[in-house]
Amino acid sequence: MDATRAMEPLDNTLEDPTRPTPLVLGGHTLTSLTDKICAIAEKPRPPRAWYIAITASSSLTLVMFAMIGYLITTGVGVWGLNNPVGWGWAIVNFVFWVGIGHAGTLISAILFLLRQKWRTSINRFAEAMTIFAVICAGIFPGIHVGRVWVVAWIFPIPNYESMWPNFRSPLLWDVFAVGTYATVSLLFWYTGMVPDLATLRDRATTKVRAIVLGVLALGWRGSHRHWHRYEWAYLILAGLATPLVLSVHSVVSFDFATAQLPGWHTTIFPPYFVAGAIFSGFAMVGTLIVPIRKWFNLEDIITLHHLENINKVILATGTMVGFAYSTEFFIAWYSGNPNESFTFVNRAFGPYAWAYWTMVSCNVIVPQFFWSKKIRTTPWMAWILYIFVNIGMWFERFVITVTSLSRDFLPSSWAYYSPTFVDVLTFVGSFGLFFTLVLLFVRFGPIIAMAEVKTVMPVAALEGESKPIGDYHGDMHDEPRHLREKE
Amino acid sequence: MDTSAPNLYGILIEFDHPERLVNACRKVRDAGFKRWDAHTPFPIHGMDGAMGIRVTRLPFLILGGGLTGLAAALLMQWWMNAVDYPFLISGKPLFGLPANIPVVFELTVLFAALTTFFGMWGRNGMPHLYHPVFKSERFRRVTADRFFIVLEARDPLFQLSKTQEFAASLGGVAVELLED
Numbered sequence: 001m002d003a004t005r006a007m008e009p010l011d012n013t014l015e016d017p018t019r020p021t022p023l024v025l026g027g028h029t030l031t032s033l034t035d036k037i038c039a040i041a042e043k044p045r046p047p048r049a050w051y052i053a054i055t056a057s058s059s060l061t062l063v064m065f066a067m068i069g070y071l072i073t074t075g076v077g078v079w080g081l082n083n084p085v086g087w088g089w090a091i092v093n094f095v096f097w098v099g100i101g102h103a104g105t106l107i108s109a110i111l112f113l114l115r116q117k118w119r120t121s122i123n124r125f126a127e128a129m130t131i132f133a134v135i136c137a138g139i140f141p142g143i144h145v146g147r148v149w150v151v152a153w154i155f156p157i158p159n160y161e162s163m164w165p166n167f168r169s170p171l172l173w174d175v176f177a178v179g180t181y182a183t184v185s186l187l188f189w190y191t192g193m194v195p196d197l198a199t200l201r202d203r204a205t206t207k208v209r210a211i212v213l214g215v216l217a218l219g220w221r222g223s224h225r226h227w228h229r230y231e232w233a234y235l236i237l238a239g240l241a242t243p244l245v246l247s248v249h250s251v252v253s254f255d256f257a258t259a260q261l262p263g264w265h266t267t268i269f270p271p272y273f274v275a276g277a278i279f280s281g282f283a284m285v286g287t288l289i290v291p292i293r294k295w296f297n298l299e300d301i302i303t304l305h306h307l308e309n310i311n312k313v314i315l316a317t318g319t320m321v322g323f324a325y326s327t328e329f330f331i332a333w334y335s336g337n338p339n340e341s342f343t344f345v346n347r348a349f350g351p352y353a354w355a356y357w358t359m360v361s362c363n364v365i366v367p368q369f370f371w372s373k374k375i376r377t378t379p380w381m382a383w384i385l386y387i388f389v390n391i392g393m394w395f396e397r398f399v400i401t402v403t404s405l406s407r408d409f410l411p412s413s414w415a416y417y418s419p420t421f422v423d424v425l426t427f428v429g430s431f432g433l434f435f436t437l438v439l440l441f442v443r444f445g446p447i448i449a450m451a452e453v454k455t456v457m458p459v460a461a462l463e464g465e466s467k468p469i470g471d472y473h474g475d476m477h478d479e480p481r482h483l484r485e486k487e
Numbered sequence: 488m489d490t491s492a493p494n495l496y497g498i499l500i501e502f503d504h505p506e507r508l509v510n511a512c513r514k515v516r517d518a519g520f521k522r523w524d525a526h527t528p529f530p531i532h533g534m535d536g537a538m539g540i541r542v543t544r545l546p547f548l549i550l551g552g553g554l555t556g557l558a559a560a561l562l563m564q565w566w567m568n569a570v571d572y573p574f575l576i577s578g579k580p581l582f583g584l585p586a587n588i589p590v591v592f593e594l595t596v597l598f599a600a601l602t603t604f605f606g607m608w609g610r611n612g613m614p615h616l617y618h619p620v621f622k623s624e625r626f627r628r629v630t631a632d633r634f635f636i637v638l639e640a641r642d643p644l645f646q647l648s649k650t651q652e653f654a655a656s657l658g659g660v661a662v663e664l665l666e667d
């Protein structure tokens with residue numbers, strides 16, 4: 001390939017409005033980019049750190065399954081649930097993991113519709129993270145139903161009782177929302193991955209790799225007639241995934257909002273949950289991407305510019321979440337409803353004040369540090385903030401779920417809830433499952449969407465100025481219509 | 488159609504620069520070829536026009552899929568909760584549209600997405616694990632950094648010697664015959 005790009009300055013975080021910000025640094029050509037990304041999946045042995053990490057994470061996964069086995073054989077009494085707190089860590093963890101997934105869909109679908117070309121470097125990885133997070137999320141409602149052996153009753157399939165699920169229940173809406181979300185995310189992820197799987201297939205050196213990758217790549221041969229339909233399908237999938245992702249956490253919030261409980265029965269929940277989901281999801285993307293770009297030397301593809309954009313999204317959504325917290329408080333006072341105002345005073349100054357103030361510090365105060373450009377563009381500093389955001393967003397769900405339940409209308413029924421070791425180990429174990437899946441993906445999969453990154457790389461022009469020559473998903477339409485229709 | 492070489496699939500032309508490929512595609516289009524294709528590692532700007540590809544009808548198929556999902560969701564909820572097993576809960580109507588909207592929305596999206604996925608791969612004729620182009624060693628770079636045109640032998644305009652000459656004039660770096 002004679003298409004070489006001019007040397008770019010190393011710092012692409014300085015925005016120059018007169019030219020597009022370079023999204024790939026390091027003077028990459030199409031060839032060197034392909035070599036570099038494929039090499040990660042093609043290395044015969046991963047680095048030693050990978051083995052240590054996967055040993056730890058798969059051990060934790062086993063711990064989780066052991067805890068689930070204990071739960072099923074013994075009963076939900078092994079959890080810390082009591083009366084009135086009948087909904088504990090299981091729902092908290094479910095909402096936490098579903099929320100994490102939202103960043104992947106935001107990056108792959110919404111930023112795509114908004115033509116945010118920087119998404120190409122991180123979308124594949126974020127989509128993978130979405131699917132793994134949704135898998136972790138799906139475990140918790142599956143096990144918290146109590147009688148796990150009849151969990152199939154949540155789906156509208158005929159059973160020996162000849163009963164159907166109640167479609168007026170938000171918990172059933174959840175089944176459809178999360179099920180659709182998982183399916184569509186998987187289709188979107190796989191569709192995006194096919195051209196890159198074909199790249200790996202064409203470079204395969206062993207028979208096994210050639211066959212496995214050959215089947216997974218479906219026989220993709222880069223035909224432009226295929227690209228044409230592929231681009232349309234991708235655009236439409238993005239268009240479908242955009243309202244879908246907003247609906248998923250809205251429906252999750254209905255689980256709370258349609259209840260009568262003070263602190264849950266509010267109309268602010270859907271937008272507030274969605275903002276929080278994106279906030280927590282971006283923090284998780286950052287948590288994973290900062291070490292990965294370092295370990296696999298991807299700093300010229302996932303650049304500081306990308307990290308800075310992630311941090312800006314965290315700042316914006318974190319501020320929205322803070323705004324939602326204050327709105328809740330205002331409405332609790334303004335509504336004049338004594339139960340509602342008691343609930344919020346109780347959140348901030350009652351027995352769970354420690355959890356409330358952890359949440360506020362991590363979610364409202366911590367992201368404000370991202371106003372500093374120095375922090376936005378220094379990966380290790382940002383990484384510390386991501387960890388706080390992850391913690392804060394878990395606590396947000398804990399505060400919402402537990403404070404409202406533990407002290408509702410009748411003081412004689414109040415009770416303090418604390419988890420047992422089974423609760424804690426199941427949740428910690430779900431991180432094991434998540435990281436195991438992430439580690440397997442970074443080891444064997446195309447972690448950067450090569451075909452998409454190539455569309456935003458400037459390719460040396462035969463004459464004139466170098467510019468991206470790839471068709472970034474439907475930029476094609478500036479071609480005159482009579483040319484398009486001629487056949 | 489040229490019958491002089493019965494085992495011939497077509498002629499493969501390799502390019503090292505996307506702009507050269509786009510220019511060559513315009514020439515092939517203007518020469519009147521119908522059975523031909525361009526192969527690229529990533530979608531290239533302006534290729535639809537250069538190849539004269541009509542916009543796909545896939546979106547209409549997807550609309551159909553989405554509407555099917557919508558109708559299926561409404562019917563399912565009405566039949567299950569109001570007809571087959573009337574489920575009276577908190578005095579709510581047996582069939583109330585507002586409560587059914589979330590599931591209607593989700594199934595509309597689900598059916599449309601499944602139609603998009605299977606419709607796109609189906610209309611692209613995939614999975615299609617064997618293809619004559621895979622016999623070419625140089626074609627392995629099509630998913631990395633090289634650009635190709637394939638002129639198929641079954642095109643009515645195809646005549647081996649004349650088309651080979653035409654292929655050589657397109658500005659590629661290599662021309663190769665592909666066997667079926």
